[in-house]
Amino acid sequence: MAPSLVSAKLTLSYPIYASDFDPQNSVFLLVGGGGGEGRTGVGNKITLIDTSRKQTISAAVDVDLSRDEDSVTSLAVASSTPSSLIAFAGINSSEKDQNAGKNKHFRSFRLEYPPSKGSDEKVGSDGSAQGYKGQTAPLGRASLFKPSAASKKETYQRITRLSRPCKINGGQLGAIATGLAPEGEIVLFDARTNGPMGPWVEARISIGKGEAADIDIIGLNDTEDVPPGSFTVAYCSDYVVHAFKLTLKQKTPPEPQYAYSEGHPDLSSQSTARPKFRSLRFLTPNLLVVLQNRPNRQGADLLLLELSPHLQGRILRRQRLHSGINSATALSITHLPSSGTPLSSQHVIAVAGQDTSISIFTLEHPSKPPFKSLELRLHILLKSVHPSQITSLSFSSLNPLREPQQSTPLQYVKLASTSIANTVVVHTFPLRPYPSPSTKSPGQRYVLTPPGRSESAQLAISIIMAFVAIALGVLSLQTYSEIKGLAPDYLGAKNWVSQHVQDYIAPPFVLGKDSSTAGIPTVIPSDFSSSAATAISTFTDQASSSSHSLKDRATSTLSDIKDAVTDSPEDAKEAVASALDAASAAASELSVASAAYSATASSTISSATPSVFSAASSTVSSASSIISATASHQYNHIQGLLSRHHNHRRHETPDPQFPIPHMIIHHDEETGGLQAGFHREGAAKAGKRFEELSKKEKEIWKDR
Numbered sequence: 001m002a003p004s005l006v007s008a009k010l011t012l013s014y015p016i017y018a019s020d021f022d023p024q025n026s027v028f029l030l031v032g033g034g035g036g037e038g039r040t041g042v043g044n045k046i047t048l049i050d051t052s053r054k055q056t057i058s059a060a061v062d063v064d065l066s067r068d069e070d071s072v073t074s075l076a077v078a079s080s081t082p083s084s085l086i087a088f089a090g091i092n093s094s095e096k097d098q099n100a101g102k103n104k105h106f107r108s109f110r111l112e113y114p115p116s117k118g119s120d121e122k123v124g125s126d127g128s129a130q131g132y133k134g135q136t137a138p139l140g141r142a143s144l145f146k147p148s149a150a151s152k153k154e155t156y157q158r159i160t161r162l163s164r165p166c167k168i169n170g171g172q173l174g175a176i177a178t179g180l181a182p183e184g185e186i187v188l189f190d191a192r193t194n195g196p197m198g199p200w201v202e203a204r205i206s207i208g209k210g211e212a213a214d215i216d217i218i219g220l221n222d223t224e225d226v227p228p229g230s231f232t233v234a235y236c237s238d239y240v241v242h243a244f245k246l247t248l249k250q251k252t253p254p255e256p257q258y259a260y261s262e263g264h265p266d267l268s269s270q271s272t273a274r275p276k277f278r279s280l281r282f283l284t285p286n287l288l289v290v291l292q293n294r295p296n297r298q299g300a301d302l303l304l305l306e307l308s309p310h311l312q313g314r315i316l317r318r319q320r321l322h323s324g325i326n327s328a329t330a331l332s333i334t335h336l337p338s339s340g341t342p343l344s345s346q347h348v349i350a351v352a353g354q355d356t357s358i359s360i361f362t363l364e365h366p367s368k369p370p371f372k373s374l375e376l377r378l379h380i381l382l383k384s385v386h387p388s389q390i391t392s393l394s395f396s397s398l399n400p401l402r403e404p405q406q407s408t409p410l411q412y413v414k415l416a417s418t419s420i421a422n423t424v425v426v427h428t429f430p431l432r433p434y435p436s437p438s439t440k441s442p443g444q445r446y447v448l449t450p451p452g453r454s455e456s457a458q459l460a461i462s463i464i465m466a467f468v469a470i471a472l473g474v475l476s477l478q479t480y481s482e483i484k485g486l487a488p489d490y491l492g493a494k495n496w497v498s499q500h501v502q503d504y505i506a507p508p509f510v511l512g513k514d515s516s517t518a519g520i521p522t523v524i525p526s527d528f529s530s531s532a533a534t535a536i537s538t539f540t541d542q543a544s545s546s547s548h549s550l551k552d553r554a555t556s557t558l559s560d561i562k563d564a565v566t567d568s569p570e571d572a573k574e575a576v577a578s579a580l581d582a583a584s585a586a587a588s589e590l591s592v593a594s595a596a597y598s599a600t601a602s603s604t605i606s607s608a609t610p611s612v613f614s615a616a617s618s619t620v621s622s623a624s625s626i627i628s629a630t631a632s633h634q635y636n637h638i639q640g641l642l643s644r645h646h647n648h649r650r651h652e653t654p655d656p657q658f659p660i661p662h663m664i665i666h667h668d669e670e671t672g673g674l675q676a677g678f679h680r681e682g683a684a685k686a687g688k689r690f691e692e693l694s695k696k697e698k699e700i701w702k703d704r
Helices: 095-099 455-484 499-505 528-567 569-605 610-648 680-703
Strands: 006-011 016-022 025-034 044-050 058-065 072-080 084-091 106-112 136-142 156-162 173-179 184-190 200-208 214-219 230-236 240-247 257-261 276-284 287-293 300-307 313-320 328-336 344-353 358-366 375-382 390-395 411-419 423-434 445-447 509-513 521-525 663-667 674-678
Touching: 016 084, 016 411, 016 423, 025 072, 025 084, 025 411, 025 423, 044 072, 044 084, 044 106, 058 106, 072 173, 084 156, 156 214, 173 214, 173 230, 230 276, 240 276, 257 300, 257 313, 276 328, 276 344, 276 358, 287 328, 287 344, 300 344, 328 411, 328 445, 344 390, 344 411, 344 445, 358 411, 455 499
Parallel strands: 016 072, 016 390, 072 156, 214 276, 328 390
Antiparallel strands: 006 423, 016 025, 025 044, 044 058, 072 084, 084 106, 106 136, 156 173, 173 184, 184 200, 214 230, 230 240, 240 257, 276 287, 287 300, 300 313, 328 344, 344 358, 358 375, 390 411, 411 423, 423 445, 509 521, 663 674
16 A cells, blocks of 8 residues: 655745755755845745655754845756755845846855754754754855836746756756846856856846746756757746757857747637647657647636657647636656666646646656557646645655665655745655566666556546446346336246346245235235245135136025925025125125135235236136136026026026136246236136026027
């Protein structure tokens, strides 16, 4: 299980506008800001923060700056030794000096690190050196921008960027850019030649009426066969990205190339506003990540811009940030190094929004062009990181790591964010070896998020899985509906779904006895397979008994009629009436019983499943209809005979063996329902005998 994300927060005494980690020592973070000139109570400072502990961070060194000058607007750590670091900062001189044309905006400082915990210096519980005031020294101040001809001097050093030192010859290129200048300007300098009069200026780039929104520099010596001290520089204004190559000490000035620009809106568009570039960073010498704000504060996008050998750019990927961001305020990236030369690399990208959230992305990409496979993923969204607007983001640097082994300790990358609310927050992200050291694969590296499938493959798999999920859902719904009796048997689910599953989906119900209904079968839940036979047998026996009872009563009644009419004609009327009552009572008894069967079964079966209700209701209805019809026919036949005998004083002996067919009720194993009917042989006999009696009756009446 991956370690959880931890963070630490520190509140200083001044608003913070800039930050940077020591590139050689990720323990120390440098921040700067202040209240500016003439603001009583809020000083201007540069603070070195110790981030060695994940849960707590502390101020190690404070550099108090003059309150008669402007605050720190930008800064960068140039180099460091085991005991100190050198930093460049943008700090305007006093307003008086600016109006006199003496704005020494470029400053450099040396800050000594606090004593370590193993030294003789006392260390507090938070890890800071108690009583240590910090050994700092200003190294120089210079004016690198061209003097402004404007009546109101507002130009300041808005951007300070440095490249990482080259491994071959240690060359390092720096760049600064103006803010609020009548004409924008970028100054490129050799960061190794700092002195009291400032660094050696390599080139100046005039931007005209616009300003550089951001600048970034990447060295080429480590990746390409180029002269020593070669760099690629990219900068963006509001609407255009420019790029050019520069070699230290070159005699000809660089010529910025038009790399990319967003097109103008169509003439038919309701708005003429265009998206604006906010920031950019090099991922590789041929790949840039660009932060862009949509017009009218409608959101922000990350663009992946590929540069050709001629520095012509094309967009490879556009990723919109989450909907809570109306505009983005800061961007930072870091490269996760490897122990060899793997085919792919991973960068971590952080974007701050105006809603004080920070979006952390991982970008998996080929180490060299062409960049056909790009995996840009949102790793985590950090919400409400600061109480007010985020002003800067800075990742700690990771030097090339040794090849991971089984005992390799966890590696971490830190992200620092600052705000105008005086707060500093440092998040610590755990890294993991990839591939795992147990695989012993060459070219291992550390990643924040393990690489996955390519986006096209992932999209195809997602579509297939969506169709499979829909098909399974439809199949499951149809199977469920068939078992419940809600849909026709297109799939034949009852034939291949186990009985246990069917019983769970549609609990079976069988006919049983309930003392409250005086022997009339009711519906109770039970194990159908074990009790169905008994219930069906009981129902069949009851129906058969009723049929025999009617038959016996009819036979007895007709016999009594015969004896009474033959032996005592005087009593014929009374016997006929008695027989008629008995036959009527027999038929009524069976009709009432049949109706009771139907009513009770229908009311109790209605709470069962639709399939059981349908089968049982049909069975009871059929049984009731057949029993009632049989009783009615026998009653009518007897009544007709008695009536004719009474009126004509003649007796035609009825057939005492008039067959009443026996009802058969059984369980259908295929459909799971109940079926009712009469035995075919008995029904045939009954029909044949009825025809014979009818024919005989007609002949008698014809003779009479």
